[in-house]
Amino acid sequence: MxxxxxxxxxxxxxxxxxxxxxxxxxxxxxxxxxxxxxxxxxxxxxxxxxxxxxxxxxxxxxxxxxxxxxxxxxxxxxxxxxxxxxxxxCGLPPHHLIGVDLDIKTGTDPFTALRELARRHLFTIPATVIVLTPSGGRHLWLSGPPDVVVPNSAGRLAPGIDIRGAGGYLVGPGSRTDRGPYTTAPGTARLAPAPCPPALLRLLLPPPRAHHPTPPSTGGHGRGLVQFVLAAHEGQRNTRLFWAACRAYEEGIGPALVDPLVGAALSTGLSEHEARATIASAARMTGHHP
Structure with a gap:
């Protein structure tokens, strides 16, 4: 590579x-x-x-x-x-990379588990970059939507299947570790990360949390979420805004925090249209209607 x-x-x-x-x-x-x-x-x-x-x-x-x-x-x-x-x-533009880590060190068979998930949920793993790990595992590179934050998880889909999403990273091909080198599978090095199948993407996202209404005052937690967005660097702005908006809606302060979050996003360089679209996506993702 x-x-x-x-x-x-x-x-x-x-x-x-x-x-x-x-x-x-x-x-x-x-x-x-x-x-x-x-x-x-x-x-x-x-x-x-x-x-x-x-x-x-x-x-x-x-x-x-x-x-x-x-x-x-x-x-x-x-x-x-x-x-x-x-x-x-992972999770950054332009690819919004999602890593599917098939780890055989646990003594499980993640390859069969992934095929079973694909059969049960009616999706196909597309041709994409595959990185071979020193232990015999595989990293599949997939591309996610720009306005969706995929969390990291370990074994949640099935034993031996870990997900690397926003805030995580994949060991790149060509790296050398104590266990050996990471290499690209033949025929995949020049491929772009393929779009994540929608049915698989739904499995990667956590279920919406139960909504517990709270008073409309945003309080200290709301101020903390706004500060979190204000601290975003270029390349983190949409991801941070989406995460903060999700937390706000889950805590019942989403509607009250829309304008403060939009203002914070504008100060980081996002347009108002981008900011409101990202917050609306967070609302939908958490089971609310923006």
Whole structure:
């Protein structure tokens, strides 16, 4: 998957830059598959409020450091000279990547389980990128809708089937880990992530939570959700807005928080049309009528 890059000093960086050229946001990984950069807040307590996701301007925030900008990627790898691989952030544009991780280490048969799910729910896994893991598993790359946030899960669909969604990452092909290399399955390297079948997408989303009406005052929680949107970087704006709107509707403060959330989204660079469309999607996803 890697392309020739004379400025790339390590195979991991070369592969990461190749992935970035396809629009994928990446971070450096260690041989243990964990982010290669330590948190800058590890030895000092973070200030009160939501956890820092990079707002401090320093590296070391895991998947929140992910970028498809070659200059920033070089900076990340320069700060992590021992990185032997790279992670690909899921849920970000343009692909809104969803990773279906078929893990055989649990002693289960996730391949048969996925085929059974497809048969039972009437969908077909399309031709897409497949990454072979050192343990004999597979990562299937799928593309999700831009206004839907797919959560991470482990074994919820079936034993051995893990899902990497927003806030998660996949180990990229070309990475080397303690267990061996990750490689692209023959014939799939040049494919684009295929759209996730709608029937499978429905299985990946959590069921709507029960609605418990609360007084219309947004309170401190509502202010926290607005601040969460205000802190969004480019590439996170729709995802953060959708997540915050979902939480607002689940807490019964969705209608009261629409205008504050729209205002916060406008300040991050989204248009009013985009913001209201994303909030309306969150309302529908949580069983409400915008």
């Amino acid at each position: 890697a392309t020739t890059d004379r400025q790339a000093t390590t195979p991991a960086l070369a592969h990461a830059l190749s992935a970035a050229a396809r629009g994928l946001a990446v971070i450096p990984l260690s041989r243990t598959k964990l982010p290669a950069l330590r948190s800058p807040h590890r030895d000092t307590p973070e200030p009160a409020g939501p956890p820092c996701h990079g707002e401090c301007g320093r590296f070391g925030h895991g998947v929140h450091d992910a970028s498809s900008d070659p200059a920033r990627i070089r900076e990340l790898f320069a700060a992590a000279p021992r990185a032997t691989g790279y992670g690909i952030a």
